[in-house]
Amino acid sequence: MTTSDKNNALQRAMDSASDLPIRAIHVGVDAADQLAAFVDGGPVLVVSDETTRGASASLLTALAGRAITEHVYPADGFDATGVLAEELATVLPDAAWIVGAGSGTVCDLAKYAGHLMSVPVALYGTAASMNGYTSGIAALKVRGLKRTLPCTPAAGVFADPNVLAAAPQRMAAAGLADFLSKCSACADWRAANLLRGETFREDALQFYDGLVERAIDDAPKIGAGDPIATAFLMEALMLSGLSMLMAGSSSPASGGEHLISHYIDMKSALNSTPHDLHGAQVGVATLHCLRLWEQIIALDPSALDIAACADAQLPDKRICKRIEATWGDPVSDEVLDQWAEKSRDRDGIYAELELFQEQHATLAIAVAQDVLPAATVEAAIAAAGGPTEPEALNASIDDYDDALSSARYIRSRFTVLDLAAELLIE
Ligand SMILES: [Zn+2]
Incomplete structure (x- = not known):
């Protein structure tokens, strides 16, 4: 080796x-x-x-x-x-x-x-x-x-x-953003473990020790094409890939932020609209997801009106209609299958939010191991010369906006997009 x-x-x-x-x-x-x-x-x-x-x-x-x-x-x-x-x-x-x-x-x-x-x-x-x-x-x-x-x-x-x-600077900036998406992806994975009982493997995250801090410190050098900093980024990305191999799923490196990017890619394929580099889209979406996490961690669980949250969810029939209207044949069938795997009825959401209320302190401690302030990640992506706002992406802004609420339907993976929707947080 x-x-x-x-x-x-x-x-x-x-x-x-x-x-x-x-x-x-x-x-x-x-x-x-x-x-x-x-x-x-x-x-x-x-x-x-x-x-x-x-x-x-x-x-x-x-x-x-x-x-x-x-x-x-x-x-x-x-x-x-x-x-x-x-x-x-x-x-x-x-x-x-x-x-x-x-x-x-x-x-x-x-x-x-x-x-x-x-x-x-x-x-x-x-x-x-x-x-x-x-x-x-x-x-x-x-x-x-x-x-x-x-x-x-x-x-x-x-x-x-x-x-x-x-290589072009925007590619390295996209790589940095793809790597930093682990800050929200791993938090999503821990939440899926705590709230949905999904398998979580701490050992798959062992590779990340110290890498995020260095990636943030090195961001300006990555943007400037410094070979040592770029080589470090490549190694960090390779470790990120290995963490997925070890986990046996993409969960350590792909959460709600990746769903937003995949949604844009799927729309781009359907409508022949442009899409940007994977990492560029993921980076902007990571900032959105980290802001959701900030709100979720900061909320007072004792003040949560669980019944009101559960009552305010769109009925599943309306969601399915929306999926059909968004994707049409044959894509909607697949999206409906994915959504059916994780959708919960009103009572299911009520029970999930009760668990969330009970486990809020535990969840906050768990995800604190991963999440960074959105502003910190934003500054790093910007320092590498990458886009930090949806308007700066070479992609449809309407698709990006729609993805914030609807990307969660395209894949059965439970992410912060689901939790935020259940908590009525935008
Ligand atoms: Zn990625």
Whole structure:
């Protein structure tokens, strides 16, 4: 196992979780050589796009002399889709390895093609833009809808700090925001554990120790393209991916803020409206969710009028009508299924709020381990040059506004968006 010397947390994570399927993680200037040595023997399919291929020159040099076949997508304007992943899986049927050289889109396609072919995948990350490099899911558009499909994780993930630092600033800012979303996501996970009895694994969060503080301190350097700070961010994102692998779900890194971003992506797919980088959307939504958490923690549970809250909830029939009107066929069927899994009738909400009232102090202590003041996270994202307001996103402001109230219907995961709605907090 190799990691850079700068972040022993990555080494500790790999050591303490020897059953994780990822065999190598390396962030260092010799990443290209390390990857070339790692993908030992047999034909290699190298996947990139015109932009990330340019950023991967040293990788192609390191692989020179090997039996490689390149598959290069256009510079941009393409999405990772299930169809593209299936096509990719037929490009080199005897491939011994697939190497994905790029960021989210290219690496998700490479991972999923490898999964379909049962061929190991090595990733050469070209931007510290999201936490999916080490995750066991691929975000692919299937029949127009963005899905997070389970897949075999990459066998190895490699990145060169100088390549990462040369990526566009907005990508690093998005990566920082995606990483900081754990502040609200982990709080959501603890609440789901306390109020809904969902499985929570403290050990999946062990990797995060000290990382959030450093990410916030480093934000201006990340925005300025400093290679050491950007390499640290990449390692933090990789640890975030490992926490999801360890938890066996995306809960440690995906709560209500991710639902808001997914809602925007789904609307974008349906209506051909623009969407922004995943992390950019997630960052703005994280600020919203942290503000909700601030209100929830600050409220006086003894003053809570549980009956009034339960009575004020929209009847489920109206919610289902709203879902149908929002999504239409066939998407609404899936959203209705997701919502049905977590919706509660009036008595169920009453009971949940009674439990909340009883457990408020415990919940406040638990989530205090994760939540930071929204203003602190906002300042960090801004210092890295990322958007902090919905108006600054390259996405429909109407979709963003609708997502605040309706994103909670699209997934069965209980998040702060549900709790706030039950408490009539906006
Ligand atoms: Zn994310």
